[in-house]
Amino acid sequence: MEQPPLTPMSLGALLGRIAHEWETRGRIFDLMSARIWKPDPDVDLSFDFLGRPAATPIGPAAGPHTQMAQNIVLAWLGGSRIFELKTVQVIDDLDIARPCIDMETIGYNIEWSQELAVPVTIDEYVKAWMIIEILKRWEPLREYLGDDTGPMVFDMSVGYDLEGISSDKVRNFIETMKDASERIEALRSEIPDPFLEFRDLEFPPAISDTLTLSTFHGCPPDEIDAIVRYLMTEHDLDVIVKLNPTLLGFEDVESMLHDTLGYDDVTVTREAFDADLQFDRAVTLIGELGTFADSLGRKFGIKLSNTLVVSNEKGWLPDDPMYLSGPPLHVISSTILDRLVTELPGVFDLPGQGGDRIVSFSAGVRKENVSDTIAMGVGPATICTDLLKPGGYGRLKPTLKALAADIAASGQSSLTAWKQTKLAEARANGHRDWVASHIASIVGDDIGLYNKEGNSKKLREVDNELQMWGCVACNLCVTVCPNDAFVKLPSPNRLASEIGGRWQYLVFAELCNECGNCMTFCPEVGDPAQIKPKLWLDEARFEGAEGQGFLLVASGRGIVPIASEGWEHEIPTLAAVIAGDQGVPIRATDI
Numbered sequence: 091m092e093q094p095p096l097t098p099m100s101l102g103a104l105l106g107r108i109a110h111e112w113e114t115r116g117r118i119f120d121l122m123s124a125r126i127w128k129p130d131p132d133v134d135l136s137f138d139f140l141g142r143p144a145a146t147p148i149g150p151a152a153g154p155h156t157q158m159a160q161n162i163v164l165a166w167l168g169g170s171r172i173f174e175l176k177t178v179q180v181i182d183d184l185d186i187a188r189p190c191i192d193m194e195t196i197g198y199n200i201e202w203s204q205e206l207a208v209p210v211t212i213d214e215y216v217k218a219w220m221i222i223e224i225l226k227r228w229e230p231l232r233e234y235l236g237d238d239t240g241p242m243v244f245d246m247s248v249g250y251d252l253e254g255i256s257s258d259k260v261r262n263f264i265e266t267m268k269d270a271s272e273r274i275e276a277l278r279s280e281i282p283d284p285f286l287e288f289r290d291l292e293f294p295p296a297i298s299d300t301l302t303l304s305t306f307h308g309c310p311p312d313e314i315d316a317i318v319r320y321l322m323t324e325h326d327l328d329v330i331v332k333l334n335p336t337l338l339g340f341e342d343v344e345s346m347l348h349d350t351l352g353y354d355d356v357t358v359t360r361e362a363f364d365a366d367l368q369f370d371r372a373v374t375l376i377g378e379l380g381t382f383a384d385s386l387g388r389k390f391g392i393k394l395s396n397t398l399v400v401s402n403e404k405g406w407l408p409d410d411p412m413y414l415s416g417p418p419l420h421v422i423s424s425t426i427l428d429r430l431v432t433e434l435p436g437v438f439d440l441p442g443q444g445g446d447r448i449v450s451f452s453a454g455v456r457k458e459n460v461s462d463t464i465a466m467g468v469g470p471a472t473i474c475t476d477l478l479k480p481g482g483y484g485r486l487k488p489t490l491k492a493l494a495a496d497i498a499a500s501g502q503s504s505l506t507a508w509k510q511t512k513l514a515e516a517r518a519n520g521h522r523d524w525v526a527s528h529i530a531s532i533v534g535d536d537i538g539l540y541n542k543e544g545n546s547k548k549l550r551e552v553d554n555e556l557q558m559w560g561c562v563a564c565n566l567c568v569t570v571c572p573n574d575a576f577v578k579l580p581s582p583n584r585l586a587s588e589i590g591g592r593w594q595y596l597v598f599a600e601l602c603n604e605c606g607n608c609m610t611f612c613p614e615v616g617d618p619a620q621i622k623p624k625l626w627l628d629e630a631r632f633e634g635a636e637g638q639g640f641l642l643v644a645s646g647r648g649i650v651p652i653a654s655e656g657w658e659h660e661i662p663t664l665a666a667v668i669a670g671d672q673g674v675p676i677r678a679t680d681i
């Protein structure tokens with residue numbers, strides 16, 4: 091049988107890893123303590139997500155950062171308090187071509203939904219939930235997290251048709267997320283030694299009761315309508331519909347990409363637009379679904395936007411079409427928001443509009459534009475592309491700090507009051523509101539943040555063939571990996587000159603889905619995920635794998651590696667590296 095692309099670590103192993111890393115290197119899943127977000131008591135960043143409070147308005151968008159438990163925990167440590175979980179659908183054994191992520195300049199990908207089987211996905215979300223509840227209370231972190239980490243929201247995402255969404259598999263997913271007591275009880279006994287005091291913790295059983303519907307991959311309007319009604323009536327959920335950038339129409343998107351932003355190398359095709367929801371129908375749909383939600387006492391909102399389908403002319407990703415994200419998408423999605431506000435005055439919950447429908451936003455949000463984005467009134471602003479750039483989850487804290495600093499500089503102490511200040515500022519400058527003001531700046535003074543010229547910087551290159559041991563030790567493979575599959579370990583002194591460099595880089599092979607992101611950013615020539623030592627914990631997966639690899643096994647001496655055929659000569663070096671000062675962050679008891 092074909093191997094699954096990912097095999098998550100158990101709750102016990104993840105918690106063991108947290109304790110080990112914190113003790114030996116003051117990090118958690120490779121995130122430095124300096125990148126852990128501590129709320130500023132003078133600035134209240136909280137916002138209301140479909141009636142639920144969340145302590146900050148940013149978080150990871152549905153994508154690689156919300157797929158596995160450690161990813162979600164990393165995003166939370168960075169300050170996210172809202173998580174758009176990776177999309178779940180009935181087909182949960184997708185065969186995705188690799189590499190599937192290209193973040194060299196703007197973003198492209200050929201990913202779909204969750205790669206884990208639905209029951210495994212459920213456990214990843216439950217494990218993340220439990221770990222966060224534990225870390226909130228874990229004394230060693232108090233100094234870094236502050237006394238009150240504030241409320242957070244896990245928002246489910248499902249796709250892509252009613253038949254799949256109403257299948258037993260997806261129904262069970264939704265209902266388990268609404269009440270995960272059984273899974274929590276089943277996992278509780280895995281809580282290991284340094285966290286034993288939390289074995290009896292009362293973990294809140296309701297992990298999520300909101301849902302964002304991904305309308306990607308050609309979900310027709312009537313289907314969207316039927317799914318939202320189904321989710322509200324059958325599952326009692328408050329729902330957001332995630333719309334596609336095709337809503338702006340072929341001509342406008344093409345002219346925006348080519349004429350305004352200079353992306354002459356990006357090709358959109360008319361057919362992809364014709365197959366998707368059209369603007370006029372979206373306007374009626376938003377009205378109808380809002381009325382329907384009101385009749386049930388439920389909440390409804392929209393999300394702008396999913397990725398843009400484009401032709402794959404670059405040829406680096408092995409599928410066609412591919413999906414564009416990042417800076418140019420920001421301009422498209424903001425323009426869609428402007429048009430919707432014009433078409434539907436008083437409908438959206440935005441400053442100056444006074445409506446009820448919230449607008450969630452995900453399109454090229456990053457530190458440089460987070461304030462201008464959130465000042466539009468959107469919330470949350472979820473992020474994918476920027477978190478796949480160097481620094482990874484460590485980019486969240488500076489993003490939040492930039493927002494908090496702008497609020498404080500305006501003399502305000504809360505996000506809500508600050509948005510009104512920004513509305514007044516926009517009006518004083520002759521704009522309808524901050525949405526209109528933002529549009530003017532992103533195609534005006536700030537265009538360098540969004541156009542091709544501002545997003546074409548070449549990545550650093552070193553003319554050297556990457557080897558298993560030694561490299562320029564830039565650490566990029568560690569930070570750009572959404573799954574924290576890479577780990578760095580200090581070279582043992584006696585080997586430093588022999589194997590080169592102070593640091594060695596190793597991959598937890600079961601956490602690597604060969605997405606290609608570390609290969610994009612590695613300045614040396616070669617794919618780190620294939621060349622650096624691959625560490626396996628699961629014997630069957632190790633035996634089924636090709637190429638170099640090392641099975642970690644527990645022995646009386648701690649953890650010892652066994653090599654795949656032909657790689658035995660590397661054992662002495664590997665054994666010395668993993669037994670070094672910091673050690674591989676796995677406890678022998680978890681293997």
Ligand SMILES: Cc1cc2nc3c(=O)[nH]c(=O)nc-3n(C[C@H](O)[C@H](O)[C@H](O)COP(=O)(O)O)c2cc1C
Binds near residue numbers: 416
């Ligand atoms: C690699 C990758 C995987 C994604 N997977 C999903 C997904 O499973 N479901 C979904 O609704 N959106 C998915 N998205 C879209 C993001 O959630 C987000 O809406 C989009 O990338 C725009 O935000 P950004 O510009 O910050 O990346 C994915 C995006 C990327 C780059």
Ligand code: SF4
Binds near residue numbers: 603604
């Ligand atoms: S190790 Fe590299 S290829 Fe593997 S998941 Fe991480 S970034 Fe992707």
Ligand code: SF4
Binds near residue numbers: 595612
């Ligand atoms: S493998 Fe590449 S990306 Fe990773 S630290 Fe070495 S040089 Fe940097």
